[in-house]
Amino acid sequence: xxxxxxxxxxxxxxxxxxxxxxxxxxxxxxxxxxxxxxxxxxxxxxxxxxxxxxxxxxxxxxxxxxxxxxxxxxxxxxxxxxxxxxxxxxxxxxxxxxxxxxxxxxxxxxxxxxxxxxxxxxxxxxxxxxxxxxxxxxxxxxxxxxxxxxxxxxxxxxxxxxxxxxxxxxxxxxxxxxxxxxxxxxxxxxxxxxxxxxxxxxxxxxxxxxxxxxxxxxxxxxxxxxxxxxxxxxxxxxxxxxxxxxxxxxxxxxxxxxxxxxxxxxxxxxxxxxxxxxxxxxxxxxxxxxxxxxxxxxxxxxxxxxxxxxxxxxxxxxxxxxxxxxxxxxxxxxxxxxxxxxxxxxxxxxxxxxxxxxxxxxxxxxxxxxxxxxxxxxxxxxxxxxxxxxxxxxxxxxxxx
Amino acid sequence: xxxxxxxxxxxxxxxxxxxxxxxxxxxxxxxxxxxxxxxxxxxxxxxxxxxxxxxxxxxxxxxxxxxxxxxxxxxxxxxxxxxxxxxxxxxxxxxxxxxxxxxxxxxxxxxxxxxxxxxxxxxxxxxxxxxxxxxxxxxxxxxxxxxxxxxxxxxxxxxxxxxxxxxxxxxxxxxxxxxxxxxxxxxxxxxxxxxxxxxxxxxxxxxxxxxxxxxxxxxxxxxxxxxxxxxxxxxxxxxxxxxxxxxxxxxxxxxxxxxxxxxxxxxxxxxxxxxxxxxxxxxxxxxxxxxxxxxxxxxxxxxxxxxxxxxxxxxxxxxxxxxxxxxxxxxxxxxxxxxxxxxxxxxxxxxxxxxxxxxxxxxxxxxxxxxxxxxxxxxxxxxxxxxxxxxxxxxxxxxxx
Numbered sequence: 001x002x003x004x005x006x007x008x009x010x011x012x013x014x015x016x017x018x019x020x021x022x023x024x025x026x027x028x029x030x031x032x033x034x035x036x037x038x039x040x041x042x043x044x045x046x047x048x049x050x051x052x053x054x055x056x057x058x059x060x061x062x063x064x065x066x067x068x069x070x071x072x073x074x075x076x077x078x079x080x081x082x083x084x085x086x087x088x089x090x091x092x093x094x095x096x097x098x099x100x101x102x103x104x105x106x107x108x109x110x111x112x113x114x115x116x117x118x119x120x121x122x123x124x125x126x127x128x129x130x131x132x133x134x135x136x137x138x139x140x141x142x143x144x145x146x147x148x149x150x151x152x153x154x155x156x157x158x159x160x161x162x163x164x165x166x167x168x169x170x171x172x173x174x175x176x177x178x179x180x181x182x183x184x185x186x187x188x189x190x191x192x193x194x195x196x197x198x199x200x201x202x203x204x205x206x207x208x209x210x211x212x213x214x215x216x217x218x219x220x221x222x223x224x225x226x227x228x229x230x231x232x233x234x235x236x237x238x239x240x241x242x243x244x245x246x247x248x249x250x251x252x253x254x255x256x257x258x259x260x261x262x263x264x265x266x267x268x269x270x271x272x273x274x275x276x277x278x279x280x281x282x283x284x285x286x287x288x289x290x291x292x293x294x295x296x297x298x299x300x301x302x303x304x305x306x307x308x309x310x311x312x313x314x315x316x317x318x319x320x321x322x323x324x325x326x327x328x329x330x331x332x333x334x335x336x337x338x339x340x341x342x343x344x345x346x347x348x349x350x351x352x353x354x355x356x357x358x359x360x361x362x363x364x365x366x367x368x369x370x371x372x373x374x375x376x377x378x379x380x381x382x383x384x385x386x387x388x389x390x391x392x393x394x395x396x397x398x399x400x401x
Numbered sequence: 402x403x404x405x406x407x408x409x410x411x412x413x414x415x416x417x418x419x420x421x422x423x424x425x426x427x428x429x430x431x432x433x434x435x436x437x438x439x440x441x442x443x444x445x446x447x448x449x450x451x452x453x454x455x456x457x458x459x460x461x462x463x464x465x466x467x468x469x470x471x472x473x474x475x476x477x478x479x480x481x482x483x484x485x486x487x488x489x490x491x492x493x494x495x496x497x498x499x500x501x502x503x504x505x506x507x508x509x510x511x512x513x514x515x516x517x518x519x520x521x522x523x524x525x526x527x528x529x530x531x532x533x534x535x536x537x538x539x540x541x542x543x544x545x546x547x548x549x550x551x552x553x554x555x556x557x558x559x560x561x562x563x564x565x566x567x568x569x570x571x572x573x574x575x576x577x578x579x580x581x582x583x584x585x586x587x588x589x590x591x592x593x594x595x596x597x598x599x600x601x602x603x604x605x606x607x608x609x610x611x612x613x614x615x616x617x618x619x620x621x622x623x624x625x626x627x628x629x630x631x632x633x634x635x636x637x638x639x640x641x642x643x644x645x646x647x648x649x650x651x652x653x654x655x656x657x658x659x660x661x662x663x664x665x666x667x668x669x670x671x672x673x674x675x676x677x678x679x680x681x682x683x684x685x686x687x688x689x690x691x692x693x694x695x696x697x698x699x700x701x702x703x704x705x706x707x708x709x710x711x712x713x714x715x716x717x718x719x720x721x722x723x724x725x726x727x728x729x730x731x732x733x734x735x736x737x738x739x740x741x742x743x744x745x746x747x748x749x750x751x752x753x754x755x756x757x758x759x760x761x762x763x764x765x766x767x768x769x770x771x772x773x774x775x776x777x778x779x780x781x782x783x784x785x786x787x788x789x790x791x792x793x794x795x796x797x798x799x800x801x802x
């Protein structure tokens with residue numbers, strides 16, 4: 001049925017308008033469905049939204065099913081409607097039945113999704129099945145915004161490693177602590193709460209043994225409400241962590257170590273702490289040799305263990321090592337309006353003699369948070385790679401399928 | 402004459418609307434009238450602008466005269482009109498006749514200005530003369546925005562010293578240069594051009610002998626078009642500057658020194674360089690004693706010599722000394738999206754052992770400039786003091802006059 005009303009919906013501005021509503025639903029679920037992607041869905045007929053849904057916690061309904069239920073609860077059906085989804089609907093039996101089947105049953109006139117399933121083995125299959133069922137499909141509306149909602153899921157599916165951001169709170173002159181280590185509180189309440197928002201959306205909060213020893217942090221989510229706590233992980237090459245460390249309390253703590261200590265291992269694993277051996281490499285840092293786990297091997301392990309997004313909150317030594325190993329995609333920097341002069345820096349990096357060739361991030365967002373500001377900056381090469389993975393042209397035209 | 406149209410103009414929103422137009426005119430003249438304030442004026446009748454003007458270069462017309470001329474050139478007069486001015490009109494014979502006389506001759510129904518003449522000896526006199534001539538006067542519309550256009554003029558008139566900002570270009574982790582001194586170019590073209598905008602609006606660009614020795618900068622305005630170059634000043638306690646230094650070329654260079662050298666003095670003053678002896682103080686900085694001129698005495702000299710705004714562009718040693726002497730009102734920080742690790746800091750400051758009591762600026766503006774960001778942060782105590790000077794309640798009510 002091609003009515004004039006439904007043709008009206010081919011308007012690209014309207015597609016963007018409704019896809020943004022679906023994205024807003026996905027963002028509302030930011031803390032919830034991990035390791036599944038956050039997905040939003042709106043069903044639209046005659047420019048009216050007749051169903052809305054977002055992905056629920058793991059094992060429960062996906063966004064499309066929620067939106068179809070919402071529509072049915074209003075006593076409506078999908079005839080002549082367009083379904084906007086922020087991700088290609090799933091076509092396989094996972095923890096839930098395939099959403100494509102439910103969509104085909106509902107028989108909308110058209111399905112629009114932001115980007116393909118990033119899993120290259122299934123990408124495009126949802127589209128093909130819908131088209132074979134006679135449903136019109138359009139792909140690529142707001143793909144960049146949808147990637148920003150699920151960079152970790154896309155990264156894990158396409159690169160095999162999580163999407164990683166590094167949180168740093170510092171003075172305007174880049175000092176994260178005074179020379180004597182005092183750092184509480186350079187930035188204020190709003191910045192701290194925002195930091196907890198980023199913890200809450202992550203799968204794993206990662207820090208180093210130095211920070212654990214100095215501050216004994218819990219590294220959990222407290223300043224925002226969440227239904228799910230991320231796992232906490234410590235990089236501890238020498239397996240030196242105190243078994244009383246606050247970060248080991250609660251479920252799902254991880255220790256990445258290069259050291260063997262069978263008794264300590266047994267005691268901790270008995271308590272539910274996951275101790276992961278990672279190959280070690282020794283690296284000269286700031287003049288002395290430090291033990292380091294292989295950062296890339298660690299990220300690969302995380303990617304293999306359902307980790308979409310990693311939130312790093314560590315000291316300058318570990319920050320430098322992670323940056324140096326190219327394990328960081330984005331910086332999340334909170335700056336307070338103070339100058340401290342002396343103090344700890346953001347990251348220990350190899351000394352440079354020239355500025356040519358220095359790795360340049362790109363600022364994506366500036367925001368005032370109380371008295372402080374937040375700057376987000378990402379590595380453009382990493383982002384471009386992810387964008388390319390979800391923009392495969394043979395899929396978007398549908399010719400190759 | 403109180404028509405319904407003119408009463409309609411008593412609407413506070415309309416007052417703000419037209420005062421913002423006058424402020425925009427003042428901002429267009431940002432580089433021009435120094436050491437006079439930048440003033441804008443619009444004449445409005447029946448919600449229509451019938452005259453616009455801004456202060457011209459020193460010795461030429463003020464904004465009110467320009468707006469009256471503009472109105473007359475359109476064959477109109479000020480009967481029943483409201484005149485919006487960003488500053489109280491002058492009432493004394495300076496380089497030009499008093500604007501108050503011209504306004505009284507033009508006979509508008511009402512005059513609205515943003516704030517009083519900051520000179521406490523004449524503040525309120527313009528208002529009184531207008532009222533005595535039967536013209537209604539309102540004061541205080543957009544006073545904060547008007548102060549932001551002329552913080553230096555207000556500062557000089559009320560505190561006897563200029564309004565001072567410190568420009569710093571750095572990496573995201575606060576490094577202004579690599580450890581070997583390389584700093585060109587951490588930030589990009591847009592940030593550099595914006596820096597020249599701030600040079601262009603200043604009366605004096607101030608740097609230190611260290612920067613002159615290291616980079617031999619010109620410190621003039623090149624990346625924006627200007628009809629007026631600021632003076633360039635070097636703090637050179639030991640009077641060590643090379644007489645070939647680029648900063649001494651052109652008119653109006655100043656050297657602040659604590660050293661006597663009659664022959665060098667004679668040679669430089671012959672060329673038109675102004676050499677100013679400033680009391681010296683020795684200060685231990687970063688472990689060693691450095692010669693320092695008395696920063697506050699220097700600022701007082703600048704205030705006494707027609708300096709409204711000072712643009713500091715110096716190294717971390719001098720930055721620290723100026724901050725420490727409480728000679729800085731605002732930070733103008735450009736950050737590039739790179740992490741450098743090692744390198745020069747923004748300012749050498751006395752080591753702190755705790756964060757309580759550290760001097761806090763307040764962010765007033767965040768802006769993306771090409772690949773970089775600009776953060777402005779001012780000292781709230783300094784700003785409040787200036788706001789208080791132009792907000793004297795006995796003036797705004799007019800009761801005491």
